Amino acid sequence: MALADILDENIIDLHLKSTTKDEVLRDLSAHLLEAGYIEDVEQFVKDIYVREAEGITGMGNHIAIPHGKSHAVKKIGIAIGRCENEIEWESYDDEPINLVFLFCVSDDADFASNHMMLLAELAGKLGNDERVEKLQKVTTKQELIDLFLN
């Protein structure tokens, strides 16, 4: 298993039309459903909001990292969306966001721990400002994926 195995073009959308946080979560969840990562959008979105209630997921630099720990999850992954609109989101820098990394994680602690390690590795890479700036400029999904692999 390597980082490349968890970055899936089927759940990356560089042209999200969503205009609100709720739409973003639902649009990305729809991709997760379609690609077989979750079995139920309603339950998954509900579980994301449970985490949202515990603290801010807008990390600054126009990035949000909502995460759902849900039993609706069949396969661990990360849905990535870049929005065409600025989205109001509770953020550490009080700015709107346009890049969303939706962590799709099982609520079973022992489930696929090797996948969880990869998600942790990927999360760490979001702590690098230089990479984050480049993420705003990529034009293809492959370019985005490459930014995490290099």
Added chain:
Amino acid sequence: MKIVGITACTAGIAHTYIVAEKIQNAAEAAGHQCKIETQGTIGAQNKLTAEDIAAADVVIVAHDIAVSGMERFAGKPTVDIPISVAMKNPKSLIATIEKKIQK
């Protein structure tokens, strides 16, 4: 300076790792050595050894939940902050620590 630290967020999925990276980058950019242990859902990673801690000038604990193994840092200058502080401005965190430690 030699900096060691621990990060631990509520869910243990994302913030823990992002903040560890931010502190690491900010510390290295300022010319310090840094090693951060992450305590997340997958357990502790990049664990601090007794040697790491003995050599450290300062300990940063950035957390929103209780961290384990705090007794390891007994007697060390320790900066205890919520995750948000390190997330918002890691550079000024390091700068503040530099001032305090050098006094």
